[in-house]
Structure formats: structure tokens, C-alpha cells
Amino acid sequence: MKTYQVNENGYYGEFGGAYIPEILHKCVTELQDTYLKVLESEAFRREYDQLLRDYVGRPSPLYLTRRLSQKYGCRLYLKREDLNHTGAHKINNTIGQILLARRMGKTRIIAETGAGQHGVATATVCALMNMKCVVYMGKTDVERQHINVQKMEMLGARVEPVTSGNMTLKDATNEAIRDWCCHPADTYYIIGSTVGPHPYPDMVARLQSVISEEIKKQLLEHEGHDYPDYLIACVGGGSNAAGTIYHYLDDERVKIVLAEAGGEGITTGKSAATIQLGKKGIIHGARTLVMQSEDGQIEEPYSISAGLDYPGIGPMHANLSATRRATVLPVNDDEALAAAYELTRLEGIIPALESAHALGALNKLNFRPEDIVVLTLSGRGDKDIDQLLKYKQ
Numbered sequence: 001m002k003t004y005q006v007n008e009n010g011y012y013g014e015f016g017g018a019y020i021p022e023i024l025h026k027c028v029t030e031l032q033d034t035y036l037k038v039l040e041s042e043a044f045r046r047e048y049d050q051l052l053r054d055y056v057g058r059p060s061p062l063y064l065t066r067r068l069s070q071k072y073g074c075r076l077y078l079k080r081e082d083l084n085h086t087g088a089h090k091i092n093n094t095i096g097q098i099l100l101a102r103r104m105g106k107t108r109i110i111a112e113t114g115a116g117q118h119g120v121a122t123a124t125v126c127a128l129m130n131m132k133c134v135v136y137m138g139k140t141d142v143e144r145q146h147i148n149v150q151k152m153e154m155l156g157a158r159v160e161p162v163t164s165g166n167m168t169l170k171d172a173t174n175e176a177i178r179d180w181c182c183h184p185a186d187t188y189y190i191i192g193s194t195v196g197p198h199p200y201p202d203m204v205a206r207l208q209s210v211i212s213e214e215i216k217k218q219l220l221e222h223e224g225h226d227y228p229d230y231l232i233a234c235v236g237g238g239s240n241a242a243g244t245i246y247h248y249l250d251d252e253r254v255k256i257v258l259a260e261a262g263g264e265g266i267t268t269g270k271s272a273a274t275i276q277l278g279k280k281g282i283i284h285g286a287r288t289l290v291m292q293s294e295d296g297q298i299e300e301p302y303s304i305s306a307g308l309d310y311p312g313i314g315p316m317h318a319n320l321s322a323t324r325r326a327t328v329l330p331v332n333d334d335e336a337l338a339a340a341y342e343l344t345r346l347e348g349i350i351p352a353l354e355s356a357h358a359l360g361a362l363n364k365l366n367f368r369p370e371d372i373v374v375l376t377l378s379g380r381g382d383k384d385i386d387q388l389l390k391y392k393q
């Protein structure tokens with residue numbers, strides 16, 4: 001059977017690997033040698049599962065929408081990651097990685113963040129585990145996601161605004177990697193998505209796979225069988241999507257739809273639709289699709305949504321697209337905004353702008369009335385209220 005999972009060398013098809021500076025070689029190799037042993041150990045599982053249950057509030061509900069299902073002519077479920085502690089799926093990953101960091105004897109945590117959700121989730125687990133925390137965040141994002149900056153500071157993290165490039169997620173990640181190169185011995189880098197050198201994409205996907213594990217159980221309860229016809233999620237680096245599809249990757253009965261940020265439109269030069277626009281290259285330690293110029297310079301992405309504003313994509317998703325296992329749809333800013341208002345008015349749920357891109361894909365698909373569709377609502381809209389109100393509909 002074909003598998004879309006990572007192989008023993010850290011590749012998904014031709015994507016993935018670990019392209020890192022020499023100075024990081026020792027800590028990345030150490031991580032590669034350690035992560036599976038720890039993640040699969042009984043002691044880790046016990047602590048991780050207990051925190052997911054009692055601290056995060058899992059399982060997150062699988063909610064069958066009524067009015068939205070009517071509108072799109074299918075049975076549309078929302079996987080409510082927005083109801084997790086700290087407001088998004090990001091905490092599933094940070095809890096796992098901080099438990100790993102502690103077992104590896106690390107004392108200092110660094111992270112990058114775009115929308116601030118991963119930064120808040122990292123600052124939260126650092127408070128919980130009494131670890132020093134530095135979060136790198138582009139200055140553009142510091143401004144557009146200021147509520148999350150205040151939360152991180154209140155939690156005791158130091159937020160470092162980054163002023164290179166267009167001052168968004170790519171630039172924050174560059175700075176975090178620079179920091180890691182300067183402190184490889186005591187510092188653990190909690191990457192917030194399925195990006196970076198092997199083993200990060202696989203490790204983050206595993207830690208987020210609790211989402212599809214729960215979807216299976218919940219669908220069995222609701223529908224009498226454990227698979228949907230469609231799974232839909234937005235992709236920035238790809239972690240909520242990876243978690244949503246993890247246990248269905250090799251089940252071809254299930255169609256996978258990924259929504260990436262079209263920005264102002266994929267032909268306008270103001271877009272972050274990496275899978276549509278990217279070419280093969282290397283970014284932040286992995287071979288994947290990258291938005292780049294003819295001579296290989298990384299191009300500045302653009303999206304209204306800070307969490308999707310990234311010129312790369314996880315290697316798992318690059319491979320899913322290359323092999324046509326997944327359908328990838330660009331959703332533009334205006335479509336995401338309209339979808340955010342639609343969910344708010346039809347179901348009384350205000351979504352994060354990132355998640356609104358997944359909702360914006362619904363319009364582009366044709367469902368049969370009996371189709372079971374599960375869409376992951378990766379986060380809540382509190383952090384985006386200023387922007388959502390600016391475009392009031």
C-alpha cells in the first residue's frame with residue numbers, strides 16, 4: 001500500500017530531510033534519535049494524555065452544524081479546536097514538545113510565531129513547566145496580533161519583535177534559528193508547525209494527530225462509521241491539517257482538501273498560496289515548495305491572516321499535492337472574511353482568520369446531500385477582532 005507518511009530518512013516523497021548549518025547538526029541528530037523513543041514511551045503518553053484532557057479540555061467537540069449544513073447541502077461537522085485552552089490547536093503540540101524538552105534536559109525554550117497562537121501556547125506551557133521562554137515575532141504581526149503579544153508577556157515570556165524582511169513569520173523563524181545556533185546546548189526550539197528539518201514535521205504531525213484520532217471515535221458515535229467523505233483544513237505550515245488527516249492519510253475513501261492563503265489573488269503578487277506558486281527549494285531546513293524568484297531568493301508572502309502568511313509549506317503537504325492525494329484551493333482575503341461572517345451569523349461561532357480560509361473553501365466544492373464533511377476550526381477569532389470589525393459585513 002502506498003503511504004503518505006514520512007520514511008525512515010525523514011522524507012515525504014522527494015520533500016523533507018534536514019538541511020541545517022553544521023552547528024545544529026548535533027542537536028538535530030539528538031532530536032532525531034530521541035523523539036520516537038520518548039513519544040512512544042508509556043510515561044510520556046500518560047503525562048501527555050492527562051494534560052490534553054485536564055489542562056487543554058480534550059476531546060474537543062465534533063459539532064454537526066445545522067444552518068451551515070443546510071447552506072452547503074451536506075452533513076458538515078466542525079472539529080472545535082477553537083475551544084481548546086489558549087484558543088487553537090497549537091497547544092496540542094507545545095505540551096508534547098515541552099515534555100520532550102524536559103526529558104532531554106533542556107532549560108531554555110525558544111519559539112517563532114505568526115498569529116501569536118503558537119507563541120501563546122509556548123509561553124503557556126513554559127509557565128506551567130517553569131522554563132525560560134523567548135518568542136520571536138515579526139513586527140508586522142506584533143502589531144496585527146497585539147492581544148496575543150500582551151498574553152505572552154503576561155505569561156512571563158520575552159517577545160522579540162523582528163524587523164527583517166516583511167516582518168512576518170518567515171523572518172521570525174530565521175531569528176529563532178539564529179538564536180538556536182548561538183545556544184545549541186541548553187536551548188530547545190519548539191517549532192509551531194509541520195515545517196523545519198526532520199524530525200519536526202513528523203513530530204508535530206504526531207502530536208497533532210490526536211485531532212484525527214478523536215474524529216474517528218466521534219464519527220463512529222455520530223454516524224456509525226469512522227471516516228468522512230471530506231476533510232477540510234487551512235494550511236499555513238500545515239499542522240492543524242496534518243493533525244486532521246493523520247489517521248486518514250492512506251485511506252483513499254477520504255478526500256483531503258487544503259485551503260491556503262490566496263491573499264489578494266494568486267496572480268496579484270500579494271499572495272501566500274505556496275502550493276500554487278511555489279517551486280522546489282529549501283526553507284528553514286526542509287526541501288519543500290517555496291515561493292521564490294528565478295534566482296532562488298525567497299519572495300515575500302502576503303495574507304490578511306498572520307498564521308498563513310508564510311512562503312513555505314510542510315513537506316508532507318507538498319507531497320500530498322504533488323501526488324494529487326490532496327486538493328489544494330487558494331482562498332483569498334475577501335473570501336475568508338465573508339466566510340468568517342457567515343459562520344458567525346449562521347452558527348454563532350467567531351473563527352480565527354486562518355480557520356476562515358478553510359470555511360472559504362466550502363463555496364468551491366460540490367457536495368452530495370449524504371456527504372459527511374469534517375472541517376477543522378483551528379482557532380477562535382478573539383485575536384482577530386480588530387481586523388474582522390474593520391471589514392464589517
Ligand SMILES: Cc1ncc(COP(=O)(O)O)c(C=O)c1O
Binds near residue numbers: 115118241
Ligand atoms: C488558529 C490558527 N489556525 C491555523 C494556523 C496555521 O498553522 P498550521 O498550518 O500549522 O495549522 C495558525 C497559525 O498561527 C493559527 O493560529
